[in-house]
Amino acid sequence: MTLKPWLEEWYLIVGIFKRFVAEFKRYYLNTISFFITITIIFYLIVLGFKSFGGGAPNITGSLQSTAIGYFTWIMVVSVLTELSWNLMNEMNRGIIEQIFLSPFGPIKVYSFGQIVSLIINIPFLYLVMLVIFKMAKLKLIVPPAFFLNMFFLLLQTYGFGMILGGITLKFKRTQALLQISQFAIIGLLVLNPEGKLGFMIPISPHFMIFRMIMNGENVGMVLWLKVFTASLIYYYIGTRVFAYFVRVVKKNGELSIY
Amino acid sequence: MEIVEVKNLRKTYSTRRKKVEALKGISFEAKTGEIFSLLGANGAGKTTTIKSVLGLVIPDEGEIFVNGINALRHRNKAARYMSAVLEGNRNIHWRLTVKENLEYFGHLRGMGGRKLKERVREIVEYIELTDKFNEIAGKLSRGMQQRLAVGIAILPDTPIVLLDEPTLGLDVESSMKMREILKDLSKSGKCVILSTHDMNLVEEVADRVLIINNGRMVAYDDKEKLMDMFRKRAYRIVLDGSVKSGVVEKLSRFGDINIKTNGETVIDVQLDSYDEIYDLFDILKETKLPLKRIEAEDVRFEKVFLKIVEGSDGK
Ligand SMILES: Nc1ncnc2c1ncn2[C@@H]1O[C@H](COP(=O)(O)OP(=O)(O)OP(=O)(O)O)[C@@H](O)[C@H]1O
Ligand SMILES: [Mg+2]
Numbered sequence: 041m042t043l044k045p046w047l048e049e050w051y052l053i054v055g056i057f058k059r060f061v062a063e064f065k066r067y068y069l070n071t072i073s074f075f076i077t078i079t080i081i082f083y084l085i086v087l088g089f090k091s092f093g094g095g096a097p098n099i100t101g102s103l104q105s106t107a108i109g110y111f112t113w114i115m116v117v118s119v120l121t122e123l124s125w126n127l128m129n130e131m132n133r134g135i136i137e138q139i140f141l142s143p144f145g146p147i148k149v150y151s152f153g154q155i156v157s158l159i160i161n162i163p164f165l166y167l168v169m170l171v172i173f174k175m176a177k178l179k180l181i182v183p184p185a186f187f188l189n190m191f192f193l194l195l196q197t198y199g200f201g202m203i204l205g206g207i208t209l210k211f212k213r214t215q216a217l218l219q220i221s222q223f224a225i226i227g228l229l230v231l232n233p234e235g236k237l238g239f240m241i242p243i244s245p246h247f248m249i250f251r252m253i254m255n256g257e258n259v260g261m262v263l264w265l266k267v268f269t270a271s272l273i274y275y276y277i278g279t280r281v282f283a284y285f286v287r288v289v290k291k292n293g294e295l296s297i298y
Numbered sequence: 299m300e301i302v303e304v305k306n307l308r309k310t311y312s313t314r315r316k317k318v319e320a321l322k323g324i325s326f327e328a329k330t331g332e333i334f335s336l337l338g339a340n341g342a343g344k345t346t347t348i349k350s351v352l353g354l355v356i357p358d359e360g361e362i363f364v365n366g367i368n369a370l371r372h373r374n375k376a377a378r379y380m381s382a383v384l385e386g387n388r389n390i391h392w393r394l395t396v397k398e399n400l401e402y403f404g405h406l407r408g409m410g411g412r413k414l415k416e417r418v419r420e421i422v423e424y425i426e427l428t429d430k431f432n433e434i435a436g437k438l439s440r441g442m443q444q445r446l447a448v449g450i451a452i453l454p455d456t457p458i459v460l461l462d463e464p465t466l467g468l469d470v471e472s473s474m475k476m477r478e479i480l481k482d483l484s485k486s487g488k489c490v491i492l493s494t495h496d497m498n499l500v501e502e503v504a505d506r507v508l509i510i511n512n513g514r515m516v517a518y519d520d521k522e523k524l525m526d527m528f529r530k531r532a533y534r535i536v537l538d539g540s541v542k543s544g545v546v547e548k549l550s551r552f553g554d555i556n557i558k559t560n561g562e563t564v565i566d567v568q569l570d571s572y573d574e575i576y577d578l579f580d581i582l583k584e585t586k587l588p589l590k591r592i593e594a595e596d597v598r599f600e601k602v603f604l605k606i607v608e609g610s611d612g613k
Contacts, residue, residue, distance in 0.1 A: 055406055058398070143374050290353075
């Protein structure tokens with residue numbers, strides 16, 4: 041019954057991955073309509089640039105920024121609320137307790153779920169961008185630093201996702217909160233990430249880094265370390281808040297209630 | 299071996315409106331190779347007890363040991379030894395096929411590779427869903443879904459299996475199959491803990507019984523002993539001829555007595571203690587009617603249960 045620990049964890053990831061793929065395939069209409077929506081929006085952005093940008097010399101550059109900005113935005117917004125939608129679904133279907141019975145515990149199971157969704161979603165969206173750019177006969181250039189920044193940004197967003205997930209466990213039907221939080225997070229972008237503790241502001245430092253990358257500026261080790269630290273802190277806080285709500289819900293005996 | 303030990307569990311649920319004392323000191327031990335049954339009416343506290351053992355509900359007081367591990371402190375460690383069917387047919391992934399369900403929940407327990415594949419094959423045959431292997435679980439009948447839920451629970455081969463109301467809402471055939479599965483599990487050396495309010499199920503499969511009423515333990519013993527206790531005190535006495543009404547009146551002081559006269563007199567009586575049998579025969583002697591037959595009555599568990607619970611009320 042006891043295997044090598046890393047092997048058990050690997051099997052857990054494999055299992056979650058297989059479930060994702062099975063649902064992806066079975067509900068391919070959802071997948072396709074999602075794909076089409078994103079493609080259309082991307083296409084409109086590209087088209088808009090082509091027609092209005094006219095002969096501007098750096099059209100490709102700013103188009104790249106806009107497309108990548110949009111791409112990042114979709115990721116952040118979906119990552120932020122994904123866990124909560126998933127939990128609502130599981131509570132609604134009565135399956136959540138069976139998942140909580142896992143000897144890995146809910147935090148590990150759901151964190152691994154987030155990792156898997158990342159592994160599936162990033163290439164998927166990247167592919168969409170690639171296709172659109174090809175269609176528009178433009179070359180897509182994404183600097184590697186972009187992915188590093190994306191990773192830190194999403195790590196942090198998963199932390200916030202965990203907080204929302206915890207709230208959803210306790211308060212169940214949090215659809216309104218989730219929608220509000222997607223807009224609220226846009227508000228964070230107006231905050232200035234410069235200054236001593238500016239790197240602790242959620243989201244906005246990463247968008248600053250994106251702009252730096254697209255402008256070809258050097259980001260610098262110190263800034264990387266700062267945003268990485270901030271992301272780790274937020275992720276940690278996220279798991280603690282989630283654990284707190286798990287305890288509350290178990291104390292009230294309302295895990296399976298929806 | 300006592301693989302599950304529960305000591306003095308107490309749980310009060312507080313909602314905004316009121317407080318409900320769901321468990322008022324529940325203790326028991328369940329052994330490997332037995333079917334341990336929690337029996338009680340609606341709201342008795344069965345589900346709360348089971349979920350506490352599983353770590354899905356945190357009790358206010360008490361201790362739980364699973365295979366010697368303090369389950370309230372080390373939930374994940376204890377979870378390795380337990381699996382469960384909690385909400386019957388709802389405990390499965392409706393969007394996944396039978397195969398995908400079994401594999402998914404296997405993976406959630408750290409199983410994988412060829413070993414898992416083989417185990418899934420084995421289980422699907424055992425729960426008789428081989429021909430539905432690639433069918434979406436949401437489209438199966440209720441009985442099949444319940445069997446799939448049981449399959450998910452026995453897949454990891456844990457030494458302890460807990461089932462909350464395993465026969466609730468099942469038709470006769472599915473319910474029979476469930477009984478077989480429960481017996482198989484205990485025969486293969488597992489500790490099976492189930493909750494139910496189905497007295498027939500307890501009578502047929504349970505080895506030991508804990509009767510809970512309003513969160514309190516009212517009886518905790520071998521099922522046979524519980525039944526024997528009543529079997530010995532329940533008699534059917536048949537006299538040749540009719541007894542007079544004066545005698546009937548005298549007999550009526552035995553609480554649970556039923557007298558039918560129709561050429562012969564049939565007396566069904568449930569005594570509160572063995573000593574009463576002498577008083578009873580003293581009265582019957584007065585009638586001077588010949589004793590045709592006397593037999594210890596066949597007791598149904600239902601009667602045992604009702605008696606015990608009635609006796610506990612008001613305590
Ligand atoms: N989450 C909860 N919040 C408040 N009260 C609860 C909660 N869960 C159970 N209760 C109450 O606690 C008592 C015991 O409930 P429990 O579900 O353990 O009983 P049960 O024996 O399983 O009953 P049933 O046969 O109806 O399933 C009941 O009075 C119930 O209403
Ligand atoms: Mg119950």
